[in-house]
Amino acid sequence: MPKHETPLLDELESGPWPSFVSDIKAEAASRAKNEKNVEFQIPVDVCDDLLGVLELSYKHGRTHWKHGGIVGVFGYGGGVIGRYCDQPGMFPGVAHFHTVRVNQPGGKFYNTAYLKQLCDLWEFRGSGLTNMHGSTGDIILIGTQTPQLEEIFYDLTHNMNQDLGGSGSNLRTPADCIGSARCEYACYDTQSMCYALTQEYQDELHRPAFPYKFKFKFDGCPNCCVASIARSDMSFIGLWRDEIRIDQAAVAAYVGGEIQPNGGAHAGRDWGKFDIQKEVIGLCPTECMRYEGGKLEIDNKECTHCMHCINVMPRALRIGNDRGCAILVGAKAPILDGAQMGSLLVPFISVEDPYDEVKEVIEKVWDYWMEEGKNRERLGELIKRQGFQKLLEATDIEASPLHVSEPRSNPYIFWKEEEVEGGWERDVKAYRKDHLR
Amino acid sequence: MAFISSGYNPDKPMEDRITDIGPRKFDEFYPPVIKANKGKWLYHEILEPGVLVHVSETGDKVFTVRVGGARLMSVTMIREICEIADKHCGGYVRWTTRNNVEFMVDSLDKVAPLKAELLSRKQIGGGFKFPIGGTGAGITNIVHTQGWIHCHTPATDGSGPVKAAMDVLFDQFTSMKLPAHLRISLACCLNMCGAVHCSDIAILGFHRKPPMLDHEYLDKMCEIPLAIAACPTAAIKPAKVEVDGQKLNSVAVKNSRCMFCGNCYTMCPAMPLADKEGDGIVLMAGGKVSNRISPPKFSKVVVAFLPNEAPRWASTTDAIQKMVNAYSNGARKYERLGDWAERIGWERFFSVCDLPFTHHLIDDFRDPAYYTWRQTTQFKF
Numbered sequence: 001m002p003k004h005e006t007p008l009l010d011e012l013e014s015g016p017w018p019s020f021v022s023d024i025k026a027e028a029a030s031r032a033k034n035e036k037n038v039e040f041q042i043p044v045d046v047c048d049d050l051l052g053v054l055e056l057s058y059k060h061g062r063t064h065w066k067h068g069g070i071v072g073v074f075g076y077g078g079g080v081i082g083r084y085c086d087q088p089g090m091f092p093g094v095a096h097f098h099t100v101r102v103n104q105p106g107g108k109f110y111n112t113a114y115l116k117q118l119c120d121l122w123e124f125r126g127s128g129l130t131n132m133h134g135s136t137g138d139i140i141l142i143g144t145q146t147p148q149l150e151e152i153f154y155d156l157t158h159n160m161n162q163d164l165g166g167s168g169s170n171l172r173t174p175a176d177c178i179g180s181a182r183c184e185y186a187c188y189d190t191q192s193m194c195y196a197l198t199q200e201y202q203d204e205l206h207r208p209a210f211p212y213k214f215k216f217k218f219d220g221c222p223n224c225c226v227a228s229i230a231r232s233d234m235s236f237i238g239l240w241r242d243e244i245r246i247d248q249a250a251v252a253a254y255v256g257g258e259i260q261p262n263g264g265a266h267a268g269r270d271w272g273k274f275d276i277q278k279e280v281i282g283l284c285p286t287e288c289m290r291y292e293g294g295k296l297e298i299d300n301k302e303c304t305h306c307m308h309c310i311n312v313m314p315r316a317l318r319i320g321n322d323r324g325c326a327i328l329v330g331a332k333a334p335i336l337d338g339a340q341m342g343s344l345l346v347p348f349i350s351v352e353d354p355y356d357e358v359k360e361v362i363e364k365v366w367d368y369w370m371e372e373g374k375n376r377e378r379l380g381e382l383i384k385r386q387g388f389q390k391l392l393e394a395t396d397i398e399a400s401p402l403h404v405s406e407p408r409s410n411p412y413i414f415w416k417e418e419e420v421e422g423g424w425e426r427d428v429k430a431y432r433k434d435h436l437r
Numbered sequence: 438m439a440f441i442s443s444g445y446n447p448d449k450p451m452e453d454r455i456t457d458i459g460p461r462k463f464d465e466f467y468p469p470v471i472k473a474n475k476g477k478w479l480y481h482e483i484l485e486p487g488v489l490v491h492v493s494e495t496g497d498k499v500f501t502v503r504v505g506g507a508r509l510m511s512v513t514m515i516r517e518i519c520e521i522a523d524k525h526c527g528g529y530v531r532w533t534t535r536n537n538v539e540f541m542v543d544s545l546d547k548v549a550p551l552k553a554e555l556l557s558r559k560q561i562g563g564g565f566k567f568p569i570g571g572t573g574a575g576i577t578n579i580v581h582t583q584g585w586i587h588c589h590t591p592a593t594d595g596s597g598p599v600k601a602a603m604d605v606l607f608d609q610f611t612s613m614k615l616p617a618h619l620r621i622s623l624a625c626c627l628n629m630c631g632a633v634h635c636s637d638i639a640i641l642g643f644h645r646k647p648p649m650l651d652h653e654y655l656d657k658m659c660e661i662p663l664a665i666a667a668c669p670t671a672a673i674k675p676a677k678v679e680v681d682g683q684k685l686n687s688v689a690v691k692n693s694r695c696m697f698c699g700n701c702y703t704m705c706p707a708m709p710l711a712d713k714e715g716d717g718i719v720l721m722a723g724g725k726v727s728n729r730i731s732p733p734k735f736s737k738v739v740v741a742f743l744p745n746e747a748p749r750w751a752s753t754t755d756a757i758q759k760m761v762n763a764y765s766n767g768a769r770k771y772e773r774l775g776d777w778a779e780r781i782g783w784e785r786f787f788s789v790c791d792l793p794f795t796h797h798l799i800d801d802f803r804d805p806a807y808y809t810w811r812q813t814t815q816f817k818f
Contacts, residue, residue, distance in 0.1 A: 008748045012597055013562035015604030020507040020596045022560040027511035040438055047511075050586070057585035057594065058747040061713030065589045067706045074450045083587060099587065106463030108532040109471070112519035114461065115530075119512035119519075128512045132532050135582060135631045142509075142587050147440065154445035157455035173460075177534070181463070181471050182491055182499060182541075184478040191463040202457035222728035226534050229733050230726045231632035262771075264483040265573030268613035271770050283771060285730055308730050308771070314480040333629030336669040336700055338805060339735055341635075376667075 002028075003045055004052030008059065024051055027128045038124055042093075042145050046127045049093030050143065053085055071098055071146050073153040077208040079164030080149055094143065097127070100152055101165035102139040103198070103205075106191030107178050117160055125152050136215065137175030137226075138165035163202075169212050169376075171204040176218040177225040184314060185307070186220030187238025187323040188351040194218045196355055197362075210366075211373035211382075221319065222307050228331070228342070233379045234362065235328040235342040238351075240320030243300040244309070250316035251276075251296045261312050280309050324350045327361060329391070330380025340380040343388065345395065347402045361395060368394035387414075468529035470499045470543040486611050487569035488548060500548050501541050504555055504567035505578045505603070505610055508536040509586065509596050517558070517566070525551040535578045535620075537571050573613035576606050576761070581623035582631045584642070590699050591625035592642030592716040598750045599623055602640070605754040609761065616768035616777070619761065620725075627698055637774040638757055639721035639736045646715035647695040648708035652678045656686045659705035667704040670694045696802070718743040718753050722760055722786075723775030731776050739787070741797035756792060763789040782817050 002025070012021045028047035031040065043049070053064050068082030081099040088095035102118075118139070122128055127143030134140040144152065156162045165173035174197060177183070179190035197216060198205065204214075217228030220238040228235035253259045254274060260267060261274050276296075281289045288302035289309065296316075298309075310317045327349060328342030345365075349357050365379065368391065373382045383391050392399055401407075417424045446452055464472060474493035481491040489501040506514075518538060522530040525547060531539045540551055555567040571577035579602060582588065584595030602621065609615065622633035623640040633639035655661070665673045665688065672694035678687045688708075690701075701708045720743065724736030739760070743752045760774070767789055768777035778786040787794045800806035 009597075011748045012600050013560070014564070015562075015600070016564050016568065016607045017600055017603035017610075018505065018507045018566055018568065019560055019562055019564050019600060020509040021600075022562055022564070023507060023509070023511050023514050025561070027513050030511075030513050039441055041441065044438070054586055054594075058597070061716060061745050061747065062711040063585045063589060063591050065585075065587060067589050067703075075454075075456060083589070097587070103460035105461045105466050108534075109463060109466040109468075110530055110532075111466050112522050112528045112530065114466065115515055115519050119515050123512050130510050130512065130515065131508050131583075132506075132510045132515070132536065132538075133508070135580065137534075142583075150445045150447065150450070151443040154443040157458060158444065158453075160461075161458065162461055163456070163458045175534070178531075180476040180478070181467060182475075182478060182501075184480055184491070186476075189476070195460070195463055199459045202459055205459075206457060224726045224728065224733070227632065227635065227726040229728075230635035230724075260482070262573070263481050263489075265613055265618070266770060267483070268486065268574065269615075279770065283730055306728050306730055311729060312771070318479075333624070333627075333632045333634055335628050335698060338802065339629075339634040341733055341735070 002051070003048035004055060006051050006055040009051060009055050021051070024129065031123075031128065040123075041125045041148055041151070042127065042143070046093040046097075046143060047129065049091035050097075050127065050129070053087060053091045053094055056087065056090075065097075068098075071149060073149055073164070076164065076206045078167040078170050078206060081167055096145040097143045098145065098149065100126070100141040100144065100149070101134065101167055101173065102141060102156065103163050103165040103173050104133055104137050104139050104175070106176050106194050107181050108133065108137075109181070114160070121152065121155055121160075125155070136165070136172050138173045164206070166205045168208045169210045170206065170208040170214070171201050171210070172213050172215045173205070174198050174216040174218065175226055177220050179218070179220040183220060185223060185310065185319060187240055187319055188220060188325050190218040190220045190236075190238070192353060193236065193351060193355055193358070196353060197358070200359065204366075209370070211369060212376045212378055214366075214369075214379065222305055223311070229328055230331050230341060231333065232331055232342070233329060234365065235331060236325045236351075236358070237328065238323065238325045239305055239348060240323045241348055242320040242322040244298050244303065244320055245318040246296055246298065247316050247318075248295060251291075251313065252294060254313050254316055255291075255294075259313075259315055263314055280312050283308055324348050327358070329365065330378070330383050332378045332380045337381055337384070340384070343380075343383070344403060345391065345397065347400070364395040365391070466529065466531075468499075468527060468541055468543075470497055470541070473497060474499070483572045483613070486575065486613050487572055488552070489572060490545075497543070498545070499541050499543060500545060501539050502548065502551055502555065502569060503533070503537050503539050503571050504569055505571050506536065506538055506567065507596060507600070508581060514566070521551075521554055521567075525554065533578075535571070535580050537578050538567070568607070568610060570611035574615045574617050575611075575613045576609040576615070576619050576621060578610075579603060579621045579623055579640075580631055580633075582625045582629075584625040588625060590628060590703060592644045592699075592711065593625050593640075593718055593745050594747065595623055595625050597748055598640055598718070598753060601749045602754050602757055605758055606761065615761075615765055617771050617773050619764070619774060621757070628703070633721070634735055635724035635726045635733060636736050637722065637725065638760060639724065640753060640757075641719040641721060642716065643719045643742070644697040644699055644710045644712070644716050645742065646710055646712045647672075647690055647692040647697070648701055648710040650687060650690065651707035651709070652685055652687045653680050655688065655705065655707040658707045661686060661688060661705075664688055664701050664705035664708065667700045669698060669700065670696055673701060713745070717745050718750070720753070720756055723778045725773050725775055727773075730771065731773075734775055736775075737783070738798055739790075739792055741795055759792065760790050763791075784817055
């Protein structure tokens, strides 16, 4: 017998897609049965009460969770989010239901020994429910109580060599794409850079000293699988700046229909015979490609590395050899003043361990934002408020046409006195000698 | 349930304390075939929906079977994943950025038994535990936020609408019939922890009623200046109020200026705005993050409001289904939903998707609004 009737949630147990309701029920049943005699450190019926409170939300059309209180582990200002239920009497198992963010490994690769250890810990000291993974990238352990927090942290750090992730006004847990671990498009080793910077900036990650949250994300190529350009204050996107490598024999194989275009991504529909003119040459945004006499030519200096041709013919075209990354800044979701896309700050930077050049840019950006940013002002909002020029000044980067999609269409330039010959101090009396009142 | 110590001594918190160690290093968790071929991959192919092969210059191949799953995942489910990974994949597994799970093997003959094992595992209601798909020109797993399961500001649920939508779109997960890939995301309020603002289709929870004012507790629970400063439209001002003959410091809200962002509630719990009738779903469409062919772009609001129809959100899934069908029928190969909408014109988008256009969809929020009005005689009757 379930502890709470959940007729609305039960309707989410049918259908082909995996049901989170069935999964929570399975966890509830496993805890009730407790075959391994786990000495649960939080209520055994926590999952039942979670289903109960969620059912109530389905009925009320409103959440039943309150703001988090200040909970955490000693010496850290982030990594734990307090969470309390607004109906603790009805659902005592989830009266206190805090979240622990655990810094995920690069590429979200795991071995099962680690995962099992994490499962054992979270069954013992938490609800047994997780998010794999949170939007920022962390492993999210949802549902534990305050006395367990230090114990969980102790166990993570001492027995799993594992630290917490970020929350609050600090560096949020950086995240990367699968990168060169299993992708031929990666222009740099995203996991290596993500790991190196995460380690370098542990203090910024755990101890909030920023005006607001700050996110790093690492995309190995302009396909942007981790969406860094849309959702990270600093987005590192891999690029090459020399020539796309062409294997003409493989191009011919695509044209001849021996290899499926786009790695077979369109195989579910009959799109007709592959047409290199229509599907590659004609879709190139800069029209910098030609296919004549059985030979593909690319005018590489006109290429804007959009990835389309490489995506369509991965066996024939490969990223260039002179690789690094671009840095874009200021992306964020709409709250408060509207969404912002990342704006290009550094068109190309070398990406070699120990990433000193990259760190230099990061630290200049942080210095600027920490000096000028208001409370709860994201970097993108600050740049919008003060203008892109201020950011260029703060980072000692010279303006270039690459910084704009088009030049300004108003002439209201805020000239600085030192930019104008002779300065601004003038003698009005001398002026009046030539210009009577 | 007696308290069991991990070894931590609350009287001496700094004793033997380990901090600032960061995550585990990525290469500890690479399967051998990944470790041996990192940086050496030549190309990849999708052998069938959900099954990829990556070929290395060493001649090695890694075969990946991608399965969808609920982001909300129990340890029982993770242990089941481990069991499969131990049996078939040498004890390694990974997750994707879109909440899929990837099982990797190093030879083709290992794929069929792995697939059979994954598809054989069903939930109690008959659904798959590990549906195979999510590759190529189809719809992969929906990234989403917590919703009613764990968040204090949501205007809708996360896991429920996602389950409802993926049930309806299941065929697109297990096939590759669309013109290009189509990314759906859900954020349960406009804080957008999920950053859905650049998705082909975004499901967004939204409030429509201004905050209620819990005057009796407001000054006790909140820093009034912070609540005032939190409002992007300056709709909140300080106010003296009288409750049961007692003069209290509180705030007043100019409701006509409220944009329902909930930022005040984030700063001040005495200003709740959640409401059964007021809250619901906004649908946005046409965004992308890839730089492929066209630059990344924001999603546009295409449905101003749909009610929270728990547990199956039928109006929401119907509207999504309409957009997916119209896109599937109308777009060219490789064309993303937003590029298609721009090519045919947004006026045509609304007619082919059979979605009503209302005044709510015309931007009137600050400067960028002007740039979205039509300033040409080029349009379609």
